[in-house]
Structure formats: structure tokens, C-alpha cells
Amino acid sequence: MSETPLHAAAAKDDVAAIQELLSHGAQIDARDNSGATALLVAAHANQIHAAEALINAGADVNIKDNINDSPYLYAGARGHLEILKMTLAHGADLKSTNRYGGTALIPASERGHVDTVRTLIEAGVDVDHVNDLGWTALLEAIILGDGGQRHQQIVELLVKGKANVNLADREGVTPLRHARALGYQEIERMLLAAGAR
The missing domain is CATH 1.25.40.20 (Ankyrin repeat-containing domain)
Incomplete structure (x- = not known):
């Protein structure tokens, strides 16, 4: 599946659009062609508000994309501290590993x-x-x-x-x-x- 409207809203840090899409049944953990969820897209762009909206709505912080990055692992590796702290507060798997193990x-x-x-x-x-x-x-x-x-x-x-x-x-x-x-x-x-x- 290519990018969903939810992925696009996450990339733009558009919280209102995220909430609107979720209220109309958008799949929160749907993946794009790279295997990324909307939350991982938000983590990539360090879009703190989008990440917060998705995490609070129940997005999985541990789902990995095609290269073994999860929102938690990516935020940690890149020093995206606010998003990292949110993933830690919502069940980040501390034992999970990236593509380099x-x-x-x-x-x-x-x-x-x-x-x-x-x-x-x-x-x-x-x-x-x-x-x-x-x-x-x-x-x-x-x-x-x-x-x-x-x-x-x-x-x-x-x-x-x-x-x-x-x-x-x-x-x-x-x-x-x-x-x-x-x-x-x-x-x-x-x-x-x-x-x-």
C-alpha cells in the first residue's frame, strides 16, 4: 500500500487531520510501501504533535518498517527526544534491535x-x-x-x-x-x- 492520508497528515504534523481521519475509521497502524506506519513517518520528520496524537490514539511504537526501524528505535537513534519519551511511556520494547542488531x-x-x-x-x-x-x-x-x-x-x-x-x-x-x-x-x-x- 502506498502512503495513506494518515501518513500524509503525520508528515505535515496536522493533528486535526489525524484526528478526523481516525474518527472516520482510518487504520492507525497501516503501512506504506516502505513498511512505515504513520507514527514512523511522524518520527522521521520529528513531528512531535502528530506523534503525540497517534500514540495517544493507540499507535504501536514498536512496529518495524522494511529496514527494521520502529518509531521507538528511530527516535532513539536520531535523538528525537520528545518522541522517544512518548514511545518509552507507551510500551517501547527496550530489547528490540535495528538492522545492525x-x-x-x-x-x-x-x-x-x-x-x-x-x-x-x-x-x-x-x-x-x-x-x-x-x-x-x-x-x-x-x-x-x-x-x-x-x-x-x-x-x-x-x-x-x-x-x-x-x-x-x-x-x-x-x-x-x-x-x-x-x-x-x-x-x-x-x-x-x-x-x-
Whole structure:
């Protein structure tokens, strides 16, 4: 099925249209050709009001599209904090994984979304989950991050969140060794203080 009027209304953040369509029997979790629901369309565009209207009307926050993104996973990965918080309050599956076998916490850590990382850790996402690349959120924050302020804060949050600082990648390289190799001295210091080897 191609895009429905509900998908179009979600993309435009048109709450009145969303409510009108739902009151006339529009299927709230209908999918478009990419497998996206109207809620995922709203999440893609960070349309907070549309997302709120759909979630409050019972849209499923865990339905995945053809590339394994759900409204919850996408909002987490992109740092769309308001929508993420709504999905968490409405049954987000914290164990669900994206097409790389990662939780929402892993891309959020890599992309430097500090508040999102904090929110996901507080929600109880597994801080030591290993994705299909063999990387944890901590490894991604170091390897794919830039070593700057945001990634330092994320490493600090992960360490405080009891991430295993010695969980190595598939080649046996630890977070500490990666941080040293990249010259991220502040991250190296934090890891050493947390007992990294």
C-alpha cells in the first residue's frame, strides 16, 4: 500500500487531520510501501504533535518498517527526544534491535545524543548489548565518535550506567585501547578511573 492520508497528515504534523481521519475509521497502524506506519513517518520528520496524537490514539511504537526501524528505535537513534519519551511511556520494547542488531542506545551513543543516551539508560536499555558488528554503545561512542565534549559525556553516562569498560570488540581490542589509539585522553582518563584495562 502506498502512503495513506494518515501518513500524509503525520508528515505535515496536522493533528486535526489525524484526528478526523481516525474518527472516520482510518487504520492507525497501516503501512506504506516502505513498511512505515504513520507514527514512523511522524518520527522521521520529528513531528512531535502528530506523534503525540497517534500514540495517544493507540499507535504501536514498536512496529518495524522494511529496514527494521520502529518509531521507538528511530527516535532513539536520531535523538528525537520528545518522541522517544512518548514511545518509552507507551510500551517501547527496550530489547528490540535495528538492522545492525543494535539497541537504540548504540546509534544514540555513536551520534552524540547526550540526553537521549541518558534517557535510554534510565529507561533500562542494556548498556552492554553487542550489535552485529561486535560493538557495544561504549565502543561505538569511542570508535565512531569524535572524542569531543558530547562523546565524553556519553562515555561518562555509560560508565555511570555500569557499562562493562573491558568488553572488547571482536578483535579483542578494549575500549581503553581504542581511546588511546585515537588520542582521546579525556575518555582514556575516565575509562582508567572506572577500572579499564
